[in-house]
Amino acid sequence: MEKARDRLVRQPVNTFSNLVFGLVGVVVLMESIQQQIAKRSASDSERLGVAFSCLYAISQIVLGAGSGWFHASLTFGGQWIDNAAMYFTVTAPLLFTLMQLRVHYNHSIPNVAERYVAQWICSNVFLGWMVLVMPATRRWVFVVLILALLLVEMFARRVLPRRSQVAKLSLLGSAIISFAVAFFVWTLDIRRILCWPESIFQGHAVWHFLTGLSAFYIYLYYHPLANNLTLPSRQSKNQSKITRNQF
Numbered sequence: 005m006e007k008a009r010d011r012l013v014r015q016p017v018n019t020f021s022n023l024v025f026g027l028v029g030v031v032v033l034m035e036s037i038q039q040q041i042a043k044r045s046a047s048d049s050e051r052l053g054v055a056f057s058c059l060y061a062i063s064q065i066v067l068g069a070g071s072g073w074f075h076a077s078l079t080f081g082g083q084w085i086d087n088a089a090m091y092f093t094v095t096a097p098l099l100f101t102l103m104q105l106r107v108h109y110n111h112s113i114p115n116v117a118e119r120y121v122a123q124w125i126c127s128n129v130f131l132g133w134m135v136l137v138m139p140a141t142r143r144w145v146f147v148v149l150i151l152a153l154l155l156v157e158m159f160a161r162r163v164l165p166r167r168s169q170v171a172k173l174s175l176l177g178s179a180i181i182s183f184a185v186a187f188f189v190w191t192l193d194i195r196r197i198l199c200w201p202e203s204i205f206q207g208h209a210v211w212h213f214l215t216g217l218s219a220f221y222i223y224l225y226y227h228p229l230a231n232n233l234t235l236p237s238r239q240s241k242n243q244s245k246i247t248r249n250q251f
Contacts, residue, residue, distance in 0.1 A: 029064030053230030
């Protein structure tokens, strides 16, 4: 672990390495804005995709700022935002996929984008509360959320139309590998096996870079899914019913 300095930024390497999350967030947000400008109107499923992209971008920006604050100050407040933003990042694609599954089985659900955002906010308020009252569970909760995301996504690839053809499993695999290597380096650092407290090389900074890379791979995986390539809208479903009724 990096040695804490008696200065404004107590762990400079671990602090500024968090810029990678902000970079990912800005790239995702700019891509989302560009897609919105290119579209004159959007269906329910398209609006859901835009909501996911925006929440994912916000998650990365908040994660970078929160983790940076924690390593700069080494305070509980910074640690709380750091952990909460990690939950933001995982719940955004998890709830996005769950909402897509709901629409797949029930096309009459109204305001899917608004419902998705509301569920994301409520879920993270609860998870943030858990970090406050049971801080010892924060890492286990994160692990459970990641496992839930993978299980839900594997199920969605089996039942949602064209999902397995549009979303490249190799990107999800790259995200998992990047995260696994990051976790391994983080473990070596926190156990002081691979640790130079006063060096510019910090295992925790490597963790930041690799998890930032993993977050970007996750967005690349979900990018075509957020652009209405697999999820039929309610409008197209209703049009299909009208066409059948004409015969």
